Structures are given as C-alpha cells and as structure tokens.
Amino acid sequence: MSDKILIAGNWAIGEAAIRAGCRFYAGYPITPQNELTEYMAENMRRAEGGTFIQAESEIAAVNMVLGASAAGARAMTSSSSPGISLKQEGISALAADELPAVIVNMMRGGPGLGNILPSQGDYFQATRGGGHGDYRTIVLAPASVQELADLTMDAFDLADKYRNPVMILGDGMTGQMMEPVVFGKPRPRRYNEKYVLKGAGEGKSKFIRALILDALRMEEHNWKLVRKYRVVEQNEVRFETYKTGNARLIIIAYGIAARIAKGAINRLRDSGMKVGLIRPITLWPFPAQIIRDTAERIDRFLVFEMSTGQMIDDVKLALEGKGHVSFYGRPGGVVPTPAELAKAIVQEYRR
Amino acid sequence: MQIKTIFAGFGGQGVLMMGYSFAQAAMFEGFHVTYLPSYGVEVRGGTANCTVAVSNEEIASPVASQPDYLVVMNNPSLMSFQTRIAPGGAFFLNSSIITGRPNRSDVDIWGVPTAEIASELGNPRVQNVVMMGAYVKMTRIVSAESYLKSLKSILGTKKKAAMEINRKAFEAGFNYIE
Amino acid sequence: MKKVFSRPRSLKSTPFHYCAGCGHSIIHRVICEVIDELGIRGNTIGVPPAGCAVVAYNYFDVDMLEAPHGRGCAVATGIKRTLPDRVVFSYQGDGDLAAIGTAETFHAANRGENITVLFINNAVYGMTGGQMAPTTLLGQTSTTSPPGRNAILDGHPIRMSEILANLEGTAYIERVAVNSAQNILRAKKAVKKAFQYQIDGAGFNMIEVLSQCPTNWKMNTVDACRWVDEVMSKTFPIGVIKDTGKGRKDAD
Structure with missing residues (x-):
C-alpha cells in the first residue's frame, strides 16, 4: 500500500481539495485550522491556475470565494467557529446566488472566542443556514482523516451538482490528528457552465444577484430554493x-x-x-x-x-x-x- | 490489541518526530493508527507532546487518558504525565537529564542516557532516535525494519549522511537496552 | 447626416431609476462609453454594490456579479484572480467603500489587485435615505447628523483617495466630478485611463467621482452642481492624486 500516507486532517482536506480541482482558496489564520491555510499557501500556487490569497478577514475571504465561484473556479475557504460566524454574510449570498463553494469549519469551543479545543457547538449554525434568510447549506460531518479527504472531494461535486454552498463540519481534533489516508480518484467536474460569468463576448450579458425587491419574485426564488433543497433531502442523506x-x-x-x-x-x-x-x-x-x-x-x-x-x-x-x-x-x-x-x-x- | 503511547519533552527534542516516525512505521505494518499532537497555545510554552494509538481495529479515540507507554524526554513532562500511565505499562526516561524517578511501583521503568549515547556517536541531535531504538525494542509493536523504513521516508532519499547517523543512533538505543 | 450622439452599446436601453439630477446616470454612461471605445464589452465583468447603484446590472450591458455591502473589492479580487485576462471593475458608493468595506478596499489596494474601482462619493448614504456617510462634510446635515457633522462626535470626512495613494500597490488614483460638461469630459478621460492601466497590468487603480445628490442634499440640481464646486471640492480636491505611470503613456 505505497499510496497510503500518514497525514493530518487539515492537510488531507487541502490535498483532497486540490486533487478535486479546487483552484481558488482564500483564508484567514485561526486555530485550529491554520495547517489547512498553510497547506494551501504551499501547494495551491503549484497547482496549474491555482490561486491562494491570505485575506484581510474571514469576510473578505468568503467574498473572494464568491467572486471566484461566479467566475467558474472550484473555490474553497476555511476557518474555525468564530471565523465561520463572520463568513455567514458570504454563505448567505452564495446560497441566494446559487453558487457552488466549499466552506470548512474545524469547530472549536465557544461561544465567543471560547477556546481552541475540539467542540461541536456549531451544529445549529451549520444546519440552519447560519446566516440570514431562508436557505440551507449541505453539511458533511467526517469522523476520520480518511473521511475528511473523501468528503472534501464529494463536497465539491455536491456544490456543483446543486449549485449550493457545502460545509465540511469537522472539529479541532480531526483537523490536528494524523491517520493513514488513501486519496480517492476525483470524478471529472460536472456542472452547468451557463451561469459562469466570463464576460459576455458577442452575446447577451448576464448578471448574478441576490437582491429581489419585488415580493412575489422574491417568494418565487425562495420556493425555487426550497424545491432544490427537497431534492437534496431525497438524494443526498448519508x-x-x-x-x-x-x-x-x-x-x-x-x-x-x-x-x-x-x-x-x-x-x-x-x-x-x-x-x-x-x-x-x-x-x-x-x-x-x-x-x-x-x-x-x-x-x-x-x-x-x-x-x-x-x-x-x-x-x-x-x-x-x-x-x-x-x-x-x-x-x-x-x-x-x-x-x-x-x-x-x-x-x-x-x- | 490497542496500545497508546505519549511522547513528551520540550520543544527541540524532536518529540513530535518520535511519535510520527513510530506511527508511520505502525501504518507500514498495516495497523490502524492515530497520531495526535498537542497544539495551539499549549505548544508555545516550550513543551511538546503527542499521542500515538496503534490497534488492529478502528481506533475510537486518539486521546490517551491512560497511556500504556510514556516516553519522557524531560523532568516537567514526567511530572505532568506520570500519574496517568496505565498499571502494567512502562516508562522510557531520558536518564541524561531526568533526575527524579516516577512515583509508581506498578509499571516498568527504562532509563536511557540519550545525551551520552548521542554524543558518543558525535551528534547530540539524534537523542530522540536513540530513545526510539530502546522503545521499539522493548515494546515490540513494530519491527526495527519498519521503523527504519519510516525514518528513511521522513529524512528523504537525498540525505544519505543523515540517515546513516540516525540508523546508528537507533541501533545504539536498540542495543543499549536489554 | 452624421450621427453625433447615441446610446453606448454597453448601456442597456432601460430607463434609469435614479433621481433627477443624480450623478450616477452620468457616471454609468461615461463608463459605458469608455468600455465601447476600448472595445472591451465582451471581456468585462462589473461588480455593483449595495447602495443606490445596486441594480446597475439593469443598465450596464456587461456581465455583473452583485457584491454584499462593502465587499466589492474582495469579490472583484476573486473574479480577477480567476480570470486575469478579463477587465474587472467594482462600482461602489462612499458608505460601501469607505465605511463597511474599508478593509476590503484598503487590502485590495495594498495587494495591488489589478482592478478598477469606481468610487462614487456623494457625501451621503443615498439609498437608505440620507444618513451621514464617512465622506459627509463637517457641518453638513444628514438624517443621522441633524445639527451638522461634528468632528468631535462624528469624526472627520475620510479622504480615501489620498489614503490609498500612500499604499505601494496603487498605480493610479484620480478624483473627478460630473457636475459640468467640462468635468464630465475630464472624468471620462480619467475612467478611460484607469481601464487602460488595468489592461496594461499596472495594478490597483481608482477613480473617485464627486457626484451630486440633489435629493438628499435637499437642493435643486443647479445648486447641487454648484455645491460640488464651491463646497465639496474644498474638502475633496479634484485632480490626479497618484499616477505611477505604470500604464501606457498614451492612456492620458
């Protein structure tokens, strides 16, 4: 088993993401997930067309992901509990815009700054949308480093399939500990390219927005999202x-x-x-x-x-x-x- | 079978490398293994420790509330962990700097003068690998071959000289203890 | 007969919703003319803000991605880094760029992100109904500074252009106005130069536009335009604030 390697959870997420074709990562330092940001700093720049940005804040990081996602990149950001609170604005926007993205939360003790030890206090935040408005994110909860790697790859596929933010909900311990991992083979990326903004060319211009001032249209959009969520509920329970x-x-x-x-x-x-x-x-x-x-x-x-x-x-x-x-x-x-x-x-x- | 070991010392003693090299050797032998380092503010104070669990089935918790083995490279670590070791377990003490003795009569105690052995080899930095020689021999969880293979993969193929001195250190520790 | 005036190709035919006398519609047109002249319509992605220009995508006939309030420069960063050969601009008001989005703006500028920022400074929060902005002048009344902005209680108006000019990452920053035909022509020149700088890979560039807001200033359009010259530009002087010359020389 020469392809089995002993690797820490945070690195395994990074490696799995890059193998799955993630080409945009923005993050901000916070314990206990710094190893992931550092892994991306080291390796994303080596991936063809890869971008790593150490953002000025969690808010900036998730909004950079919003831009990168709309421009067609497989994009990811990561943080731990307090930082995830800051990202909620962007997660809500991603859900509203129906843009794919992967958000990693390696949970730590809270509320407030809490501590940096493993915890599971962000369940409500993760599973109820987390930010404002009627939306859901798909939430995956890995229990081993192998599963962190596997579910990270799956997260990108699910994000593309449903054009929805997907959260990896780990904890300080799964991120820090090392276990043997065999990286799976990522599936080829499948997504509907039509929504991607690349410039209008000679054709009609497009826009992506979350602002819908008309109540009936907003309601229509809300129910449209719900219909999508029903499909997720039917197909993706694990x-x-x-x-x-x-x-x-x-x-x-x-x-x-x-x-x-x-x-x-x-x-x-x-x-x-x-x-x-x-x-x-x-x-x-x-x-x-x-x-x-x-x-x-x-x-x-x-x-x-x-x-x-x-x-x-x-x-x-x-x-x-x-x-x-x-x-x-x-x-x-x-x-x-x-x-x-x-x-x-x-x-x-x-x- | 499930065996948990805590490797502890101060920063710079190569404590995390001890745990990692052992964990990787156990992986090579097909065991389930977890390696959990101490992290965050805890490691800024100059002490470091890691926990390695090895088992032939899925490991429930990477934490060791009652480690079977305790590999201790300095006095403060001995003070922190000595009460936690499981009855029937064993201490591996860096006897070069650890002056006290564990206050436990229900465990084995092995002392290895890692500093003296390493300086005889002409490289004080390989004290951790000297200790691993003694640990691998007495615990018999992994073979010497698997451990050396793990060490080699950590040092990389480019550093032949480094591997040579580390191999000597491992053998010295291995042969020191009876 | 020669046609001397027509709607730019990059400007949709949707009638503007902006108030009478508002600077936004003029600025939109100026940008669209520049996009047409540079031939970059099919290659441009814009980032509209939260604020009066929130539905700018109804007017600009280029691809656009709405940014959450203040995050224009972060969103534009994500687009530009993913598609470096596209022309990316953000369009932001003073509250958006200089209050809630200060960090995003400042750090994008500091990283020298190769994007163009159109910074619309009308010294007031327009869309929400005339509250005090970070650029509201001392003594200027607003719904949240009813007796007039007081330096001790409310702080001073922020000159973002001058602040960002101090950062190594910025290539070109100019402050313009759209209160007269002459100023509009100057503004267009500056906007064109900014886009050209981006095309040339010069780095972060920003055009601050002093924009009249007759509705919230509670003036008629003529007085508002005069106020830009006589009052507002005393705090926010018009002109080139920084030009590293990193863009093409003939960009002027």
Missing part, C-alpha cells in the same frame, strides 16, 4: 449504522463523537450490553428516516454531542414523539473518553 441489529439502546452521534461512541459501544458489548450507533454523515440533510425506522424496533435513544445539545432537536423531530431520548453532552472543548461515555450509557441502559 449515515452509518453500527451494531444496531439487536440493540436495545441506540446512540446517535456524529464526527469525532461517533468514534468515541463506537469505543464505548465495543466496551459495553464485551460485557453483554446491546448498544448500537447511528452516525449521521450528512447533518443537513439529516438522516431522519433511518432514525424513525429504527424507532419501530427500538425505543431508547441516547444522543451524544460535544455540545450542550443541538442535534438532539433533529433527533426528536425525526422521532415525532416516538421513543425515549436522553442526552450526554460535553461542551467547551472536552473530549470524553470512551470509558466516560460508556458510564453514561450504562446509567441510561439500566434505567
């Missing part, structure tokens, strides 16, 4: 199930938390407790159906998040009042051990 077959209690966790959950489940299975896991890979669209279906057989769920409880709302919406949902949360940058989580699960299991 999840993993782990030892759910004969389980009596289902853990629901995403990202690094889901890995910890697997560790806890293995311990508990060793001592005869029937526990399984549903791991959402897309956070929006949320894998509601599998949770609803599982509730036909199993009525106890424990949501584990490295936050005070955000995804649990989506789980409850999915369950439509069925089953019993409990919660174990560790916000603030705490990464509990599988043993700690196992203890919390046992309490719930024995109830």
Whole structure:
C-alpha cells in the first residue's frame, strides 16, 4: 500500500481539495485550522491556475470565494467557529446566488472566542443556514482523516451538482490528528457552465444577484430554493449504522463523537450490553428516516454531542414523539473518553 | 490489541518526530493508527507532546487518558504525565537529564542516557532516535525494519549522511537496552 | 447626416431609476462609453454594490456579479484572480467603500489587485435615505447628523483617495466630478485611463467621482452642481492624486 500516507486532517482536506480541482482558496489564520491555510499557501500556487490569497478577514475571504465561484473556479475557504460566524454574510449570498463553494469549519469551543479545543457547538449554525434568510447549506460531518479527504472531494461535486454552498463540519481534533489516508480518484467536474460569468463576448450579458425587491419574485426564488433543497433531502442523506441489529439502546452521534461512541459501544458489548450507533454523515440533510425506522424496533435513544445539545432537536423531530431520548453532552472543548461515555450509557441502559 | 503511547519533552527534542516516525512505521505494518499532537497555545510554552494509538481495529479515540507507554524526554513532562500511565505499562526516561524517578511501583521503568549515547556517536541531535531504538525494542509493536523504513521516508532519499547517523543512533538505543 | 450622439452599446436601453439630477446616470454612461471605445464589452465583468447603484446590472450591458455591502473589492479580487485576462471593475458608493468595506478596499489596494474601482462619493448614504456617510462634510446635515457633522462626535470626512495613494500597490488614483460638461469630459478621460492601466497590468487603480445628490442634499440640481464646486471640492480636491505611470503613456 505505497499510496497510503500518514497525514493530518487539515492537510488531507487541502490535498483532497486540490486533487478535486479546487483552484481558488482564500483564508484567514485561526486555530485550529491554520495547517489547512498553510497547506494551501504551499501547494495551491503549484497547482496549474491555482490561486491562494491570505485575506484581510474571514469576510473578505468568503467574498473572494464568491467572486471566484461566479467566475467558474472550484473555490474553497476555511476557518474555525468564530471565523465561520463572520463568513455567514458570504454563505448567505452564495446560497441566494446559487453558487457552488466549499466552506470548512474545524469547530472549536465557544461561544465567543471560547477556546481552541475540539467542540461541536456549531451544529445549529451549520444546519440552519447560519446566516440570514431562508436557505440551507449541505453539511458533511467526517469522523476520520480518511473521511475528511473523501468528503472534501464529494463536497465539491455536491456544490456543483446543486449549485449550493457545502460545509465540511469537522472539529479541532480531526483537523490536528494524523491517520493513514488513501486519496480517492476525483470524478471529472460536472456542472452547468451557463451561469459562469466570463464576460459576455458577442452575446447577451448576464448578471448574478441576490437582491429581489419585488415580493412575489422574491417568494418565487425562495420556493425555487426550497424545491432544490427537497431534492437534496431525497438524494443526498448519508449515515452509518453500527451494531444496531439487536440493540436495545441506540446512540446517535456524529464526527469525532461517533468514534468515541463506537469505543464505548465495543466496551459495553464485551460485557453483554446491546448498544448500537447511528452516525449521521450528512447533518443537513439529516438522516431522519433511518432514525424513525429504527424507532419501530427500538425505543431508547441516547444522543451524544460535544455540545450542550443541538442535534438532539433533529433527533426528536425525526422521532415525532416516538421513543425515549436522553442526552450526554460535553461542551467547551472536552473530549470524553470512551470509558466516560460508556458510564453514561450504562446509567441510561439500566434505567 | 490497542496500545497508546505519549511522547513528551520540550520543544527541540524532536518529540513530535518520535511519535510520527513510530506511527508511520505502525501504518507500514498495516495497523490502524492515530497520531495526535498537542497544539495551539499549549505548544508555545516550550513543551511538546503527542499521542500515538496503534490497534488492529478502528481506533475510537486518539486521546490517551491512560497511556500504556510514556516516553519522557524531560523532568516537567514526567511530572505532568506520570500519574496517568496505565498499571502494567512502562516508562522510557531520558536518564541524561531526568533526575527524579516516577512515583509508581506498578509499571516498568527504562532509563536511557540519550545525551551520552548521542554524543558518543558525535551528534547530540539524534537523542530522540536513540530513545526510539530502546522503545521499539522493548515494546515490540513494530519491527526495527519498519521503523527504519519510516525514518528513511521522513529524512528523504537525498540525505544519505543523515540517515546513516540516525540508523546508528537507533541501533545504539536498540542495543543499549536489554 | 452624421450621427453625433447615441446610446453606448454597453448601456442597456432601460430607463434609469435614479433621481433627477443624480450623478450616477452620468457616471454609468461615461463608463459605458469608455468600455465601447476600448472595445472591451465582451471581456468585462462589473461588480455593483449595495447602495443606490445596486441594480446597475439593469443598465450596464456587461456581465455583473452583485457584491454584499462593502465587499466589492474582495469579490472583484476573486473574479480577477480567476480570470486575469478579463477587465474587472467594482462600482461602489462612499458608505460601501469607505465605511463597511474599508478593509476590503484598503487590502485590495495594498495587494495591488489589478482592478478598477469606481468610487462614487456623494457625501451621503443615498439609498437608505440620507444618513451621514464617512465622506459627509463637517457641518453638513444628514438624517443621522441633524445639527451638522461634528468632528468631535462624528469624526472627520475620510479622504480615501489620498489614503490609498500612500499604499505601494496603487498605480493610479484620480478624483473627478460630473457636475459640468467640462468635468464630465475630464472624468471620462480619467475612467478611460484607469481601464487602460488595468489592461496594461499596472495594478490597483481608482477613480473617485464627486457626484451630486440633489435629493438628499435637499437642493435643486443647479445648486447641487454648484455645491460640488464651491463646497465639496474644498474638502475633496479634484485632480490626479497618484499616477505611477505604470500604464501606457498614451492612456492620458
């Protein structure tokens, strides 16, 4: 396996992006994702037609991406929680303009400046659009460095397919840690070139804008976006199930938390407790159906998040009042051990 | 099987390289592996550490609350981590500068005078690789061949002389410990 | 008979929505004439702002991408770096360029982005109804400086052109006005030179246009045009502010 390399998550995103044809990156330094910006600085300039810009702010970076995307480039920006708050203006504009872009959020503890440790406190922001107005971004939640690489490539394809911003929602730990990675083969870029602004040539000029002053037209645009989102919801839901077959209690966790959950489940299975896991890979669209279906057989769920409880709302919406949902949360940058989580699960299991 | 090791010392001792070279060797042998460095403000204070987990199945958490092995290159790191090591685990101490002894009786303790060995080889900068020789020998997680292959890939093909001194350092550490 | 006056090819036939006497429509026309004369209509991408000119794409017959408020220079940077052989311009008001978008403007200029910025300075927030702008003159009344701009409370009017001229990345900056036939001709010359500088790869260039806003200044058009000469240009003197000569010599 000579093509397997040991690489940090932040670098893996950068490498996967470049391999997927990303040719425009703008970013601003913020821990814990600086390695990605540095990787792009080093390698984007070497890619043919590649542009790297260290922007003056997160806001400038995402707006540069807006320009590059409209001009036809596969474009990406990245940051961590506080910086993602600043980018929301541009993400809203990308969604309104129906422009493809990839935004990486390696989440850290919050609110405010918080800290630089791994956290999952930005779930609401990521899955509810994040900025102003009626829109959604596709949100992918990788749980390993391999998945960071794979999902980064997929993110560009999804962004093009739906002409929509796609967010990679990682955390400080998946970005910093190294794991063996085999980079997949990127698919050829497929997108409708018609929207790209390249200058009108001899033809009719085009414009891309988000301002729609007429209420009925704005409403029409809103519903048009919703119809697109419905298609995304139908086609793009991804999840993993782990030892759910004969389980009596289902853990629901995403990202690094889901890995910890697997560790806890293995311990508990060793001592005869029937526990399984549903791991959402897309956070929006949320894998509601599998949770609803599982509730036909199993009525106890424990949501584990490295936050005070955000995804649990989506789980409850999915369950439509069925089953019993409990919660174990560790916000603030705490990464509990599988043993700690196992203890919390046992309490719930024995109830 | 899942084994977690923390490599700790101060900046400049090559602590992160120790962890990385070992993790890569484990990857070469087909293990699941995670390497997690300390980062951010933590590393600005002059101390550095990293955690390597090696397993034959998927690794749940790259963090080691109870490491099996602790490779310690300076006194402050010994103070920080000595209570966390799992019973039955082992310390690898840089006995050239670590004067104290761990206050644990339920673990093995191996001392390696890395500074003396490295200066005998004529290069004080290879102390970390001397330590890795002892570590690889006693833990038997990866073979010496895999470790040297990993080292070679890190040093690159251009630096033959660097590889030579590092190989000697590794062998010296490997042979020092019985 | 010879045709001596017609609508520029790059200007759509849509009637302007601007208020009577407003400078925007004149500036739009000037830019379109320049685009036609340089033969770059098919090769140009414009970035309209949030502000009175927010629907500039209804008038300019070139490809356009709307920028969020203040981000014109960042958006233009993204386009230009992706398509370096296109002519890229942003069109921004004083609130857009010198308040909410100061950072984007300043740093694009400092990077020497090879773009052209049309900076429309009318000393007031027009679209939102006449609030104080970063360029509002001392003593000038607005809906948010009702007794007149007070330096102690509100700060001083910002001379962006002079500030940006200090940056190494800027190639050419000139301040013009569109309050008289003579000034409009000068403005056109400056705009043409700016675009030519971009085509020649000279780096960041900006034309600041003092633009009358009779509605929010609460004047008739004649008085507004006179006010530009007699008052506004005392704070914002007209003329070349920086010219590195990096563009073609015959660009003048």
